Amino acid sequence: MVQSTLKDWKKALSLEIGEMKRKQNSGVPVVSGFCLSKRGNGSTYWLRLYYPVSFPEGVSIFLEINNQRIEGKILSSEGIDLIVELQSNIGSSIGKCLIFNEPWELLEQLLNRLEEIEKSYRKRKTIKKLLNPTREMNHPKHKVKNTLHEAYLRSKYNEVTYIWGPPGTGKTYTLARTAAYHYGEGKKVLILSHSNAAVDILLLEMNLFLKEKKKWKSGEIVRYGASTKDEIREEPDLLLQFIIEKENPKYLEKREKLEKNRRILKKRIHKNVDQTDSIRLTKVELKLQKVREKLKRKEAEYIQDAKVIATTLSKAAIDPLIYENQFDIVIIDEASMAYVPQIGFASTLAKNAMICGDFMQLPPIATSRHPLVQYWLKEDIFHRSGVTQNIKQGILHPQLMVLPLQRRMHPDISRFTNQYIYHNQVGDHPNVLSWREPISYSAPFEGNAAVLFSTGSANWLCYKEKGSRFNILSSLISLQLILINHSKGNTSIGYATPYRAQSQWMNDLLQVFLKGNETSAHVYCSTVHKFQGSEKDIILFDTVDSFPQERPGALYVNQTSERLINVAMTRAKGKFICVSDPKYLSRYLSYQKPITKLLQYLKKEAVYVEATNKLDLFKTSYSRRLRWYENSDIAKLKKDLLASKNKIILSLESIEDLPSSIWNVLRKREGEVEIIIIGTQGTGLPLKKYTQQKERYRIPFIGLDDKVIWCGDGLNRNSNSTFPFLARVFSKKIFQQFINLLQNAE
DSSP, rough: HHHHHHHHHHHHHHHHHHHHHHHHOOOOOEEEEEEEEEEEEEEEEEEEEOOOOOOOOTTTEEEEEEEEEEEEEEEEETTTTEEESSSSSSSSEESSSSEOOTHHHHHHHHHHHHHHHOOOHHHHHHHHHHHHHHSSOOGGGGGOOSHHHHHHHHHOOSSSEEEEETTOOOOHHHHHHHHHHHHHOOOOEEEEEHHHHHHHHHHHHHHHHHHTTTTOOOOTTEEOOOOOOOHHHHHHHBBBBHHHHHHHHHHHHHHHHHHHHOOOOOHHHHOOOOOHHHHHHHHHHHHHHHHHHHHHHHHHHHHHSEEEEEEEHHHHHHHHHHHHOEEEEEEEEEEGGSSSHHHHHHHEEEEEEEEEEOOTTTOOOOOOOOHHHHTTSSSSSHHHTTTTGGGGTTTTOTTTEEOEOSSSOOHHHHHHIHHHHHSSSSSETTTTTHHHHHTTTSSSSTTEEEEEEEEEOOOOEEEEEETEEHHHHHHHHHHHHHHHHHHHTOOOEEEESSSSHHHHHHHHHHHHTTOOOTGGGGEEEEEEEHTTTEEEEEEEEEEOOOTSSSSOOOOSSSSSSSHHHHHHHTTEEEEEEEEEHHHHHHHOOOOOOOHHHHHHHHEEEEEEEEEEGGTHHHHHBBBBEEEEEEOOOOOHHHHHHOOOOOOOEOOOOTTTTOOOHHHHHHHBTTTBBEEEEEEESSSSOSSSSSEOOOOOOOOOOEETTEEEEEEEGOTTOOOOOOOOOOEEEEOOOHHHHHHOOOOOOO
């Protein structure tokens, strides 16, 4: 059976690799670059990216330029600066192009590990126990003192232990202390997770616990690989590289000297490209590479002596210092986000495996639609091992332990997830209300922890863009709510949406509206999928879907929709605001769908708000770049039209839509400024001097001088909209991004 399973895993991974190669990724845009030096047929280039991206050093990449594919590898990556070694010379300078990495390399390495497992009887036996956990428990149940103690005993006496850790139930606390107890007994412990951030958080918690107990010994517990947390880098005896440099100061001195030289040379070259400096920079990069290689050789000695090693699942599969090692116990966090073959491989690295995650959150992501990929790569290890079978009936598998008390969310938020998602397997800590109530009193909607804000019906709502969706109205409403909260000094705000297009557009808005603000870094905006593992005091969840779309997106109706709603809601500590069009979603979805259940819960048991009942939210301006005007108040719009200097753009369905007073102002501007009409109507326009574009942007708006946008149903006198405001946005950057978005709209 295990041999057959391993073959299925290998085939599933091969299919996914093939699909990834076929689809590629969209690439990272390169703004410019120039050649630093030539060596044989190859060359070293300094590239500047359009936005910061972190590439691992040594990873394979290729450039797509002038229909050519140029392969190479990363020498160094710092923000928007890349130093790359290409296999051929493509000239002294590079214009705009795309750079791609090859993420399937990690899966190819995992395939190699599975082939090694096929040859090992012991490892195949481990996988059999992982996928078919026994119902017999070996730990002494009569000795259990509390939840933490039970987790430790289970992991000590049972070969496979599954830990179900819903949000806020102390998963990090439990795993860190369990690892510490095994370390205290002299066991060799491997800590793995899907993400670098989760590894960092777990190790920091373990570090804090052991230092409080005065049991921390430098060099025995190490963080191996790239770290994302500043706190890790601030600790001199956590990151393996820092431990080596601390005990071998010559490496530190050499690295710091070379990095200083690199910074100086980059500054000089940035001001004025000089061939001599370019050659020097290449030499510095090569010397740094040699220092890293020496450090790598030194790492092997420290890894061999370390008692606890913390790294990612990917690092474990590609690095022989991990996969050729053997441990007493492996503790795997975020297991529900990893591919089943990854967990299978990781479990073979130790005698006992402790697997922790939340199978009610989003599953792993894969691109292939092949049944084997669907089965093994798009579902988590908890489901594939069968330990989740009777959860809805309140029955737990003997080898599945739940962490039963959540400490993250205000009870008005957790009440929904506890009942509808976790089937009352999880409850609230007695003190969580007192901990989170102060957050609920923050603006907007002071004193309310769970709020449904209805956008109402409008004609400028939801459209498609490259398979995703965006909603201008809900994004601007959400922006206003963020600005209100921000104005009160709150620094822990999250904006989550199911759609990539909406997330990208919202990030564009936030970069302009919060630019230069010290707390802007604390406002996090992303898709719900990327939010998994994070938390914020306040979460705005933008559902996006609305008219004129014929039906809600698949994300609200597919098998993982319940998990998506769960992740969105459980990111919030003290306040959850859902910005939505509940009438639209309720019209097209049954009451059994998770999003419909959430909306009904918020309407009946939380706070339901409509814009018409909360006019004060929009009458106060929190940024000169965003102002709201009631639909009947177009005086400012007419003033803007009269003040425009170069260009007026009108996007409208019909000439009858626009109020006659606006046409009167436009007639005054004929011949003074360029007037562009966007729409399909070809006759009857009450103007003589204008340019018409037949394309249709669908959303009614007026654009002025490529920097001011007016949008809303106040521009349509025949509208039956229930949203009472026009929005005025002032920003050259946002104007261009707005036009780009509409041009791609479907």
